[in-house]
Amino acid sequence: MELTATILAAPTAPAAANPRVLIVLPSLGTSVGALWQSAATHLGEVDPATTIIGIDLPGHGRSAPVDVSAGTSEYPQLTMSDLAEAVLATIDRVLPDVAGSADASAASISVAGDSIGGAIALQLALDHGDRFDRAAVFCTGAKIGEPRGWLERAEVVATSGTPTQVTGSAQRWFGEGFMDREPEASAALLHSLQDADRFSYAALCHALASYDVRSRLAEITLPVLAVAGSEDQPTPPTKLAEIANGVSGALLEVIEGAAHLVPAEAPAVAAGLLHEFLNPDAAGATGTGEQNSATLPTASGPREASRDEVREAGMTVRRQVLSDAHVDRANAKVDDFTADFQDLITRYAWGEIWTRPGLEKRMRSAITLTAMIAGGHEAELAMHVKAAVRNGLTRDEIKEVLLQSAIYCSVPSANTAFSVASQALAEMDDEG
Template sequence: MTVPALFTVSEKPVADLAGADNVLFLGNALGTDTHLWDLALPTLAAKYSVVRFDMPGHGQSPIPTDSYTLEEVADALVAKADELGVEKFDYAGVSVSGAIALELANKYPERIKHSIVVCSAPYMGGPEGWAERIAQVSSSGTASLVPMLPPRWFSDGFIAKSPEAVKKVLNMVVATDDDSYIKTCEALGNYDARPFLSGITVPVLAISGEIDPGAPVSAGEFIKEGVPGADLVVIPGASHIAVVESPLEMAKNITDFLSK
């Protein structure tokens, strides 16, 4: 099994993480990088030792040479925690890295304190659901996705009032390596957490955007119903990238859950 290499950035000196009991790993959506959390970060970093990471071939993470699974990214995160001297940690991830929240909770219950699934789902359509996206990026690159993403990722009101914030996120997509984006789509197509939801013992929170078309509220409800004791929060008026659209509300929901 090839474990992909991940770039991580800590908000505190790495030396301070060894043995720390308040470490929070944060993951990003498909085609984005660690800056996706910038607006929520001050609130989170005030209470937690935050470590953000880039998915393989995204941001500053190395471009993967082989295909990979989301379970293998979970393995890589635990290996990174070992490297940092972190025994147990909290986790929150958006979209594809929200799926990794479920992989971590399932495979590493002894390492994960709380796992938060942000604007994600336990199943994302299978390989056939990603074939068109893969074909588009293969032929025209990630830049070709820019026209279609805003209405899928943000509410109309946010697009109108915060065009620079939208542009910043779209620029992340353009900067993402095409082949790495495709490999991540393939990993999403091969992902299905539904069979193991009922066996998860880690405290899980699903956060859904009210108008998210990609990971609708029904996906958060499925997690709440499938994972014993799981909670669900719906952010009113927010779409798929709710961490940018409603960062303070996102941060409050995360810190409230982690304090339980």
Template sequence: MTSELLNHRVEGPPSAPPLLLGPSLGTSYALWDKVAPELSAAHRVVRWDLPGHGGSPAGLIGPGASVGDLAGLVLALADSLGIERFAYAGVSLGGAVGLHLAVHHPDRLASLAVICSSAHFNGAKPWEERAALVRREGPAGLAESADARWFTPGFTVPRLVQDHREADPDAYAACCDALAAFDLRDRLAEIAVPTLAVAGREDPATPPAHLREIADAVPDAGLVEIPGASHLAPAEQPEAVLTALRTHFGGPVRRGMEVRREVLGDAHVDRAQARQTPFTARFQDFISRYAWGEIWTDPTLSRRERSMVTLTALVAHGHYDELGMHVRAARRNGLTPEEIGAVLLQTAVYCGVPAANSAFAVAQRVLEEEAAG
């Protein structure tokens, strides 16, 4: 790592859509430990440390720093990784960086999630006082009250509190300077990227009203409030945050679910979702994202043609339960019973007569059920 770059961690396939994750003041990229690995199943996740936090050099910013300065460091990091356009999610100060990017660098941002953050942080004075305190005494004293500021009563993440305690005083104070000067309320209406605001319902630092202000001002923005979450929602309620982010950033998943319903029918998809468990959730996400969100949406082949290919492949491998489902799908995709029969007759030549015999039995049952209504 060069001294000019923010310390960071990259997870997920290099070819996947990039997603950058920004931290809160006083924490490191460990804030995302319970969320980033799951997001990396479908994204190239890059989580970064603020200057003087975690592994980032303290000298990257100095007194009088701005959120724009931090955003510039994030863009430099993205450039170094060959990332031109990316989705972004950030907590508190990390969320402010996302808002700045959306206003000032919209060409770099594909979508945005602002978590437990704000378009302003209650004026300059409290942050100026905190900056002076940390420059004078260091961050250790403030770390003693971190649990009360960050989490609901009785909850803590020792690693994050330790990050706070070990933050570089000058860099921490410079981040306070950035928060003191930050106010984008009059620019929120300019944000054109898909935006989600996520509030911790128990957050005293950036209460839900701050996130509602963002959601109300940004055109077409969404709002999610998470019960049982204070200021560091990804650490305290990771499953709820993960669900919100997957829904917001999962363009292929959303389109995949639409196509899946169009081809297989609502009843089948509803049954599949009802049977979903935490153990099978990633597999269902995989199916929706890749099979339905990428392969079935590829315009190279029509849906009629894809149904023919699918029927043949299922017969070849003896997947007769799936075959019945895809006979119904083939009818939705416009194939006549005669055309389905012709496909199965073709399989008798190339997959074998016994396989075709079983396939005809399955198809005949499904077609008769359809005819009976």
């Protein structure tokens, strides 16, 4: 099984002693170019010394289909480990040319993937963690769907072809309005599905049917970024939160309004998150793919930045934690009387405190829940319960925070908190 690699973004700045390479992997039914090219172009603009290489899956894009004996429809039943090994073999084959040296091990390699591409990235982190610096997983899970469903889909596609999946994929892949806003991008993705080899697609379904690394997440030692689309049906944010909770030190980001193909639906945002993740020491990296001249706060002191820069950084993290919809509603209500207060909380609460690197966002959410309970701030508690889910707390962890508050804040306070939290979580379920 030989896969094809494509350079999506070549370096435009002098390479360092150890060339930096990002490998990107597509989802089931898409080509790497259709899914990742726009995000790679954005990322190349802010990371000009990095080479971004896309690797197509078997029978997708530019990669050859799986071997099927003439006159039969018997295709190989692949595993995720098979796919991970094929990706690694491809990296070893193309990297010497990219690195400009026969010693490809000198290169600094990270991997990012969407859906099954994210599952392959997790498998590589488990089986060959020493070969990679970082892993970013988009719209995926440690287990995706149920085996029976994948096996049934494999048989349908092997018999009738990938066009049978176009209508369903159009509904699952994209957030509301994306196909109207970006007709060319959505058409390219759906065409890549229609053009995919049916037996290769079926073989990948078999890999997903047997894939389950939930019990192994703690074995991953690489830094991991987990990115979810808020509207994703196949792999909702809870799937990415499970990864973020299972891998020590992993980060979780939820992209509002996006569904299952974040790199194509929000390419600038995806590029910004990758830039920040791949450059953890870079000052002023933001989740929008743009550079901010403000210096990030340190563990021991505040940032050195202008008032506007702090406010901009605060607005970015406020939107990440509370959602664009919430912040837009709050901003719509701002008038001359409340404007200064909104500016105050954006700059100080969000710009000075929530942006600090000393605590992960999920820890800050747990602390904030306790503070809201202790203060009896029910409306704010409901808002921060939803924010806690976006920041990676599971419902069981939220329950534990509320139980502990019964001891330290009072049983009546916890009783009210459980009622508020239950309603907030139910609203999230209703919103999908």
